[in-house]
Amino acid sequence: MPMTCTAKNRELTVRLSGEIDHHAARQLMLELDREIESRFPRRLVLDLAQLTFMDSSGIAVLLRTCRRMQEVRGTMQVVNVPRQPAKVIRAANLHKVLSVSFLP
């Protein structure tokens, strides 16, 4: 799935687009790991504005990425979450354990 990264002052912004399912999750996790390990960001912003679909495979990706950020003593914010991924995140109560902001 398409992903673009911009980094500034150890703040890394990753924009994801397309669909996160089990098929896409493995590669996505590898790429996120690689970005974190090469840049050691203090803050990771995951921008999901262009994400058109996510299922429970995405929940595991978000949780693991958050844990990776904690391991490098950084924080993670998930922003601009569209309707369908928002419903999945809410059903899993993920917004209670992660910092998440939803699109209106």
Add this chain to the structure above:
Amino acid sequence: MRPINQVKMEFDSRSANEGFARAAAACFAAQLDPTLEELGDVKTAVSEAVTNVIVHAYPDAIGRVLLRLRLFEDNTVEITVRDWGVGIPDLEKAREPMFTTGGADRSGMGFTIMESFMDAMRVRSAVGKGTTVTMRKKISVRVGRP
């Protein structure tokens, strides 16, 4: 109640088919003129059920997945996902939120999501024989539509 329309398809338990399965289900359900949210719910539920077959039912092999979609007169869509894989030993436990045998790659939320996104879900399973998940959702009839 007899269905007014139905399709059945069988495919390999390859992860590339997850996207195909949910797109096919959404396309079929579109006949009932669902809202975007209802369409998203159907796609999500199908994705969960099909992913479970690929990940859990056939852990080290490629097996058969059957997807059956039916429409009923009362604007209900029914989704059945069937496999002939390992089966589920304890259904009650498997359906609990956060229960998983999948390790760190999984969150144990699939059944919880299917249940909350659809109106009803039934799971039948036999160890060594396979699993059948059947879900139903009534699509709203919108004002101004026939």
